[in-house]
Amino acid sequence: MEQSTQPFTQAIEQSSLPLLSNSDQPLPPIASSSTLAADPSQTAAPPVPAAPETSQAESQPAVVLSGFAAAQSLAAAKPNPVPYIEPPPYVAPALTSTAATGPSTGVAAxxxxxxxxxxxxxxxxxxxxxxxxxxxxxxxVAELLSEDEVQKFDTATLRRMGLGRTPSGYCFSSRMTLHKQLDSASKDDPHPEQPTRITGIFNRLSLAGLTDRMERIAVREVVRDEVMLVHSEGHWDRVRATGYQTVDYLASCSEYFDRLSLYVNPETSRCARLSCGGVIEMCRAVAEGQIRNGFAIVRPPGHHAEPEDAMGFCFFNNVAVAAKWLRTIYDGQQEGASGQKVKKMDKILILDWDVHHGNGTQKAFWDDPNVLYISIHRHGDGFYPGGNYGAAEMVGEGAGVGFSVNVPFTETGMGDADYIYAFQQVIMPIAYEFAPDIVLVSAGYDAAEGDKLGQFKVSPEGFAHMTHMLSVLANGKLVLALEGGYNVDSIVKSAHACVEVLVGDEPRHLQLGPASASATTAVQEVIKIQAKHWKCMGFAMEPAEELKSAGKVVPVAEMLKAHRVYELYHEYELFNVEISKPELEEAYKDQLLCSPNIYDAETLLIFMHDIGSIKSSHTAATMDVDLERTLLLDTSREVLDWAMKDNKWGVIDVNFLAHLPSIKGQVPDRARDVKLEKEFATFIWDHIARLSSAQNIVLFASGAGCSAMMEIVSKRPDTRERVRACISVLGLEAPPELDAASGMRSWYKERSLVMLPSTHVLHDDARKAGKHQKKYGNVYRATAEDEGRPIHLLRASLPRIRQFVDERLPAPRMMEVDESAAGPAPPKGDGDVEMKSGDIVV
Ligand SMILES: [Zn+2]
Incomplete structure (x- = not known):
């Protein structure tokens, strides 16, 4: 991401104009808001004499001051000459107008x-x-005034009287549209960061009558010392220098700017200052209580701009500068819009929902525990800004550890349900625990439906609900500042929906389905990582080394294997088979079980499967597994019943425990596991299946077993002779592909049945069905009975699987069940196989 700043430097050196000293900008004293934030409403209110002390009133006969005369007398600090008026006793308002006195039937009466x-x-x-x-x-006050009288006062006056809501605000200046592509460049390839982005939003808000309901906050240019809260002086100078260059000179630098994903015209520098100054002014107005919340309609955006570098359409990091400004300027002594003390901004939350990671903002607060940066974005595959800055593991450094929270989505197409899920599971719990004094949103709308750059599909309603959730934090102090978003129609609709929430309209109706598998995985990963830093994320599991010091550590996987060996022996008389190859024995000990009739049964089933699915519940405080509510769902039994109880087939049962070596303290490595699984599968074929006299062999695989089964088919051509059916039952993952070079594709297509959940992505494009058949075999869409959940798929598809296998087994022999075949049989073949204390060794 480091880029040469040469042309910027050249721009300064070659400038024929003297580089303006920054001293020509009157700089405000950073410690006080008075010069920067002069608010006319503060001086408009005349001094009000203090009301009489309550204790005084209590010690005297009950005297109630009344009306104008009372106020006058107070101002003159004279004893109260107003005659005492007895207030009427309180009577609950009558529900019908008949109780009203006088001619009026209205509310006032x-x-x-x-x-x-x-x-x-x-x-x-x-x-x-x-x-x-x-x-x-x-x-x-409301009780002293009728509705009509309330209407006579303007908003500021009403607020001074303690009436009316603090309104929302917005800032906008058409001067910010002057940053645009040079004519020479815009014709061929119009840049997505176009001026209509802000005019579009402003026009929509105006037409919808929203700006009339909001206070307009004046935009001003940011000054050097403010920018330097985040950026270097050199960066300020370089951006400023572009304002003194000719169009021709800037055009000659366009290639350089392109590399930084920027375009520059002579107005760029000023627009960047206005954009940054606009966000600061919005933050000032919110912090000082002039407005409750606001939307900054500004450009160019800011969140990619790093302390030393302009990049990704961004020059000054608007939100980062505003956050540092808020942190610096308020010391708890300044007076706000209604005379109250402005709160010191100790803790600031920046929520960045732009589809891109805000690398610049994260960098600005990387080691800062006072500014919590949370970003939800698309990540990986070189998506801008690239690199690993937006990964979930990037949590900050030093005192700032845990104050960068990244929620990276690695797939396209993320929508409302995915975003709301992330908000409910991670963003809001952490935000509540942090308890910010103000919330700033880097509100890019390139995750919106219709944005070609983002390729996500968040709806305006989704953005509105996110705004609504954030608006409960920090006493409602919330500033949304526009960042990216390049489909003008999408950003206009999304900004409109957010502003509706800001002004207090009810959020639009939103109905959500479940979050996608990819999003839930990403969010759960963030929870695991952030659990070390936020109590609300639960406890992270202690490293195995720490646990070992507290007692003996027994992997649950070992218990499950022992359980299976015991159960399957007692229920099906399956024997545990010892494996003669040491590395396979180490990996698959107690995971290869065989029926006694494997060598002489008419039909042999090789069943390769996962351990099943463990459904568990946790004790929230300690993350201990709640044993009473933890269950193993073992779907393999249905298959064993079919093969052994219904049909008396020989059975080789192979249990593939995913990530097996990792339980021995190694880092999980799926590629290594798959290699071992494949080796084990061919070993079983060579050492058991080949020695069996079975005329029919059925290969049946689920989950992790599927790629192992495919290895047998691809690498052992003698499967053609006796294998009648190859069944795979998969989840949402891609099915294993049959190697074209194996020459087995048409053979496989005839004999294969690949059961996929009804929601599997391969079903989406029916036009490609033929292509899929060649690659993956006979792909079959499970019925809706599986409800899209792979865990129910095996049971839901078994009737179809049984029918498929029956059709492919020689019919007459199906009926010949030889009872004598049951029971342990002496193994045939060479010395590879021997009986040993009830176990078989292969
Ligand atoms: Zn963006």
């Missing part, structure tokens, strides 16, 4: 507490006097 003030008195009062009166009487 029913709201008796307003009778504290006469109409005349109310009309004469200033807003500040009204507020004081409400304080001194312990009655809300």
């Amino acid at each position: 029913l709201s008796h507490p307003k009778q504290f003030l006469t109409n005349e008195e109310r009309e004469k009062m200033t807003p500040d006097q009204l507020r004081e009166t409400s304080k001194s009487r312990g009655v809300p």
Whole structure:
């Protein structure tokens, strides 16, 4: 990601204009908001004399100040000359207008507490006097005013009186549209980061009447010292220098800018300053209570800009600069919009839902425990910005460990259910535990449906619900700042839905299906990684070394193997077979079981399968397995019943425990496991199946056994002679492919049945069915009975499998069940096989 900054430097050196000293920018003192954040509403309110002490009021006969005269007398600090008026006793408002007195049947007539003030008195009062009166009487201002009277005041005045909601705000300036491609470049290949992105959003919000309901916050240019909270001085100078170059010169640098995924025109520098300054102003307005939340309609975006580098359409990191600014500027002493103290911004949450990882933002706060950076993005396969910065393992460094949280999705097509799942499982729990003082959102909309760059499909409703969830944090202090998003229609709709939530409209209806397998896997991985840093993520399992010091460690896999050996011997008389090859014996000890009739049964089943599925529940506090609710779902029994109880076939039962060597402390290595599984499969063929006199052999594989079965078919051509059927039952993974060079494809197509769940991706494109048959064999879509869950697939497909096998076995012999074949039989063949204390060795 390191790139030469030569042309920027050249730009400064070759500039015929003197490089402006940054001192021409009046810099605000960083420690005070007063110069940067002059708010007219702060000075508009006249000083209000303090209300009388309650204790004083209590010690005297009950005197209630009334109306304008009361306020006047207070201001003059004279004893109260107003005659005492007895307030009427409280009577609950009548539900029908018949109880109302006077001619009015409206609400005002029913709201008796307003009778504290006469109409005349109310009309004469200033807003500040009204507020004081409400304080001194312990009655809300709203109770002193009728609906009509409320309408007379503007929002700021209402807020000063403690009425009305703090509105939402937005910032926008059409000056930010001046950053655009040079004419020469835009004709051939229009750049996706186009000016209409912000005009589109602004126009939509205006047409929908939303901007009328929001306060417009003025955009200003960021100044050098603010930018330098994140970026270097050199970076500031380089960006600024582009503003003094001619179009021709910038055009000559376009190749360099292209490499950084940038384009630059003479207005770029100013637009970058406005964009960054706009986000700061939104943050200021929210922090100071001028607005509750807001949306910054700004460009160019910022989250890729690193301290030293502009890149990925970004020049200054708007959100990062604003976050550092908030951290720096408020010391808890400044006054906010309604005279209250502005909270010190100790903890800031930056949530980045742009489809790209915000490498620049993460870098700016990599070792900072005060700014929590959470990014949910597409990752891998060289997706921008590339590298490994967006991986789940990237959690920060030093004091900042755990304060970078990455939720990387590795597949395209992620949608609402996937995002909401990540929010519910990871983002919101961590955000609550962090308890931020303000939330900034790097609100890119390139994960939106219709964005060709992102290839995700989050709907406007999805974005609205995410906004809604975030709006409960930090007392509602929330700033959304536009980042990416390149389908103008999509970003306009998405921004609209988010702003509806910001102004307080109810979030739109959203109905979710389950999150995808890929997203749930990604999110669960994040939970495992972040469990070390966040209590809400549960406990991470201690390393095996630590556990060993506390007692004997027994892998559950070993217990399961022992259980299977015991159970299958007692129920089916399957014998545990010792394997003569040491490395296979080490890996598959107790996992090869055979029926006594394997050498002389008419039909032999080689059944290669997983251990089954363990369904477990955990004790939340310790992550211990809750044994009472932990079950092994062993689907192999149905197959064994069919083969042995219904048909008296010989059975070779091979149990492939996935990642077996990893339980011995090695790093899981699926490629190594698969290699061993294949070797084991051919070993079984060579040392048992070939020696059997069975005329019919059925290969049956599920899960991990499928690639092993394919190895037998591809590498042992003598399977053609006796193998009648090859059954595979798979989950959502791709089925193993038969090697074209084996010359077995047409043979395999006739005899194979590849059962895939009804939701398997191979079913999606019916036009490719022929192609799939060649590669994978006879692919069959399971019925909806499996409900898309591979775990139920074997049981759901067994009737179809049985029919398929029956059709391929020689019919007459199917009926000849020779009872005498049952029971242990002396092994045939050479010295490879011998009986040993009840066990067979192969
Ligand atoms: Zn993006």
